[in-house]
Amino acid sequence: MTSSTLAIQTDHLRKVYGGSLKGQPFVAVQDMNLQVPRGQVFGFLGPNGAGKTTTINMLLGNIAPTAGSAQLLGRPIGDIEARAKLGFLPEKFQFHDFLTAEEFLDLHGKLYGMSAAKRRERIGETLEMVGLTARRKSKIREFSKGMQQRVGLAQAILNDPDLVILDEPTSALDPLGRREVREIVTALKAQGKTVMLNSHLLSEIEMTCDQVAILKAGQVIKQGKIDDLLAAPATVQMRILNQSPALMRALGSLARTVEAQGEMVTASISEDGIIPDLVAAVVGSGGRLMSLLPIRESLEDLFIRVVETEGTI
Numbered sequence: 001m002t003s004s005t006l007a008i009q010t011d012h013l014r015k016v017y018g019g020s021l022k023g024q025p026f027v028a029v030q031d032m033n034l035q036v037p038r039g040q041v042f043g044f045l046g047p048n049g050a051g052k053t054t055t056i057n058m059l060l061g062n063i064a065p066t067a068g069s070a071q072l073l074g075r076p077i078g079d080i081e082a083r084a085k086l087g088f089l090p091e092k093f094q095f096h097d098f099l100t101a102e103e104f105l106d107l108h109g110k111l112y113g114m115s116a117a118k119r120r121e122r123i124g125e126t127l128e129m130v131g132l133t134a135r136r137k138s139k140i141r142e143f144s145k146g147m148q149q150r151v152g153l154a155q156a157i158l159n160d161p162d163l164v165i166l167d168e169p170t171s172a173l174d175p176l177g178r179r180e181v182r183e184i185v186t187a188l189k190a191q192g193k194t195v196m197l198n199s200h201l202l203s204e205i206e207m208t209c210d211q212v213a214i215l216k217a218g219q220v221i222k223q224g225k226i227d228d229l230l231a232a233p234a235t236v237q238m239r240i241l242n243q244s245p246a247l248m249r250a251l252g253s254l255a256r257t258v259e260a261q262g263e264m265v266t267a268s269i270s271e272d273g274i275i276p277d278l279v280a281a282v283v284g285s286g287g288r289l290m291s292l293l294p295i296r297e298s299l300e301d302l303f304i305r306v307v308e309t310e311g312t313i
Helices: 052-060 101-111 116-129 146-156 177-191 202-208 246-252 274-282 299-308
Strands: 006-019 027-032 035-038 041-047 067-072 086-089 165-166 192-198 211-216 219-225 233-241 257-260 264-268 288-296
Touching: 006 052, 027 219, 027 288, 041 177, 041 264, 052 067, 052 101, 052 165, 086 146, 086 177, 101 116, 101 146, 116 146, 146 165, 146 177, 146 211, 146 299, 177 192, 177 202, 177 219, 192 233, 211 299, 219 299, 233 274, 246 257, 246 264, 274 288
Parallel strands: 041 192, 041 211, 086 165, 165 192
Antiparallel strands: 006 027, 006 035, 006 067, 211 219, 233 264, 233 288, 257 264
16 A cells, blocks of 8 residues: 555554653553555554553654654644644543533634634534534533533534544443444545544444554554454354264364363364364264354454454464
8 A cells, every 4th residue: 555545654653751660661652553544444442551542642743753653644743734634532522611512613613724604514514413403502511421522523523634533432422322423434434534443342343443453562463454354253163963082182183272062062263264174073083063153253352362362463
């Protein structure tokens, strides 16, 4: 991919903070290489302390990297032209809660340098997108947490950005609100926008994103298209008659783990190409294979597995 086809690109991005309590520098982000294609929804995942917030702050130009480089929309981070095409919703947004939703968005429209006519147009469009048209004259302090989150989302897309970075956008929302956010993200993608989504709700990421990157201790340990990452079955469930120690040993030589409960045998596998070998092992050991069901990982299963694995996988 070239920089013209990428919304976000980092090259060996690194951030080191000064001495810790033990006098040693703290490496928050190390040697990070990301490629986020334009027009896609990208999930940015990792446990607390993995370096997600630090990375986002570097991409936004809020903090400078110690080493490496990054580009947004083909421009260096901090570039004014790129920042004008960027929308951002932080996890903990500080609202001017004495303002109405309309006044709040009008203020941010002025900060973006939008004309009065353009502000009126975009305020109406964004409030409709987040379902708050009827409450445009209400003060933000009167809103629930979920409604405040939707106002924040309206702010993030007010300037019609090409790239939107959303940090935990569904954290305060009920299931209906989360579905509405998914619909907004899908609509942004349909308009050719790129969305970078950081969320602990992995089921939401799995339903919404095209690609993901998983961080651990400041490093990307897994990255790719969700369909590819979850394509191979993680386990195979088999109903086997005439089980024997020899049969179980044969399966154990092929699978990572094998567990038997009565007639049901569950084998953990690393690739689907091994399934014919499992079948051959059952038959060759005198067993009768009555059924076989490949079971694929969810994104949550994948996340837990790779984060609990030491080093890069």
